[in-house]
Amino acid sequence: MTDALKRPPKKDPQKRTNSPTLPPYARSRKAIAFTLAAAEGRFALQVCAECEHVTYPAREVCPKCWSMELEWRDIPDGGKLISETTLRTSVNSYFRERMPWRIGTIQLDAGPTVLAHIHGDVGEFERVRMIARTDKSGQGVMLALPEKETPNMADDRQLRALTCNPKYRRALVTDGRTELGQRMVKALADAGATRIFVGIAEKWRPYEGSEALEAIPGVEIMPLDITDTISVNELAAEMGDKADILINTAEYVRPGSVMQRHGVTLARDEMETNYFGLMRLIQAFGPGMKARGADGDNSACAWVNLLSVYSLSNWPVYGTTSASQAAALSLSQCLRGEFAGSGVKVINVLFGPLEESWRQPLPPPKVTPQRLADTVIHALTQGIENVTLGPVAEDVVRRYKEDPFVLERELTQINQGM
């Protein structure tokens, strides 16, 4: 049974913050597809399109029939631990700091045997459930979990190294005025976050749900307007060293294509929040989080962006908003590059039409703010970096993966709502 995680003590300001050490990051080009699947929380291996042989490690050719057609497919995640060891020395500093470390050989139901990290509750020769996740280096690795849920299972340190669990962590939610922001705060509190800083612009202006929000345990209302550089910097100066998780719930959404607008005023407002707002947050909070990626049980661990799925490909009905979201998506990719090697994950949730006033005319199916908040918590506790939410988003992402240029044609042909 896993020991329950204890609340980390208050930090001694005299003490040096540990520099992040990293597990090995070098991978072959073929293995990057495994990392992508891990970032999406999928357990995928190469399967031969001609003979169905499942192969591992990543190869260029099927070792059974020499076909070059090896496809990455989701495969059954069951298996059995057939041999294990506890490493007590390592040549790598990241692991050396974390010894002892448990690894083992898993015979997968799908065929191959693999080497994996082993959750502490997996017993000798027991059946396991495999997950693939990105590690602190941002590369995909496998972990074998007990087949059934165990007490305090999420607190296992080898699992927690792969996740961004809010338990005993501190979070910043950038906009608490909306239903989405408020549901996010509640979900974080329920997931065990100890302090939740909630940004509210123009605090004197009343808003719906304020009393319930302030009553949530651990909530601290902070003045924050992400369209204002000074406001963002002031907040970062005050609590930036306590942002273990940052969830950017601020968004600016208006219907309309380019020709339906007059001038650039609205588009500028969209960019102020969706693009420059994100940029201000990154500049103010990014360096501090990056430096705290190895800061114990409440290290900085995740930056969450909530993006419309039309950030992938423009939907002219929300044409200029899509453009600002595309800019934000691009910036999030830059952030992922800047956080690489820090141990902080960039989690992007791509969602379909949200149940809120500015998207009111859109037909169902829609995503409720509660669903979106729950999805973010799931991504954090599971350590998943790329999330797609809702039937519309899933459909768009599937088509995007098949061919982004065909998707562009589909979204811009006659009768797409224009």
Next chain:
Amino acid sequence: MVTAPASVPYERYSPEPAHWWLARVLSDLGKQSGLGADDVDGLCVSSFTLFPDTAAGLTQHFGLTPRWLDHVPTGGASGVITLRRAARAVQSGDASVVACISGDTNHVDSFRAMLTTFSRFSQDASYPYGSGGPNGSFSLMTSRYMDAYGVKREDFGKLCVAQRDNALKYPHAMMKKPLTLDEYMSARLIADPIVLYDCVMPCAGAEAYLVMREEDARAQNLPYAHILSTVERHNSYPDDPVQIRGGWALDKDEFWSMAGISPGDVDLLQTYDDYPVISAMQMEDLGFCEKGSVSEFIQSNTFTYDGTFPHNTSGGQLSVGQAGAAGGFLGLVEAIRQLTGGAEQNAVPDAQYAAVSGFGIINFDRGLCSGAAILGRT
């Protein structure tokens, strides 16, 4: 025929590159045999740390103009496989005198550096899991092997202790302190169930020998040994979930019939011993005992140079040290010494036949290359 065993004393760390160690052993080979660059027309090299050079670059460096050249990348199996290749070259007339040299350096950080870039499969699928290197892979093999065949830690301990006893009689061994079974049993865990004394110490060093025709060795007045049989095999039993047998099991019938002797005729065995589990596996898979009975076999024999089953008579890598690819030459060079009157304090009395086996390249989860040879005294 095989002759002129040469071993350069090992060092824990060396600032010199692999080139220096290979040069040093070549120089020793020349002194010992009386042969020089004009006499050697074949060269075979095995080394992990020679980058950016290969055997080709060494010909110019060493002033050789060989008509036959090879670079054998099979690590712990390189001694036997080099012997096999060189003997075929001499047999077919492609070369007359082949210098087989192996050596590696060990800088302060070079073991870690070698592990990080050892192979694509290990980079993708084993190194990211704790970076235990061979300790991790072999602990998984050891634990599975112990479960499958009822082998006990005491059995491995007995092999390690006997090797240390042998090493005390071999001047070049790095480990010079005696080891007791109690010390072995209570040693610090490295990767369960592997303990400190199951692991080799990486170091710098070099080993070498010459392959030539019998009449050439006689003309040069060099003591030599015959090659009776060799086999090699790669990626054997790929579908075994964890490696508990090696390529020898596939090749053993051919191996013994080629040699024309049986396992009982062998006077000494040199196994590749980066961990004792692999020595035990070689004893079984080469037919010295039935598969699954190695525990009994170990309990009913003694393994020192003067024991009932002399094994790794110089102390093996476990006590001499592991000088990279030269670890794959150590047992072969020791066997040649034993059969040509070169062994001193640790000489096996009246040794007629020596078996040597090799095992190498933990590419992902198992060793891929295996080989074995029988040498006979003339």
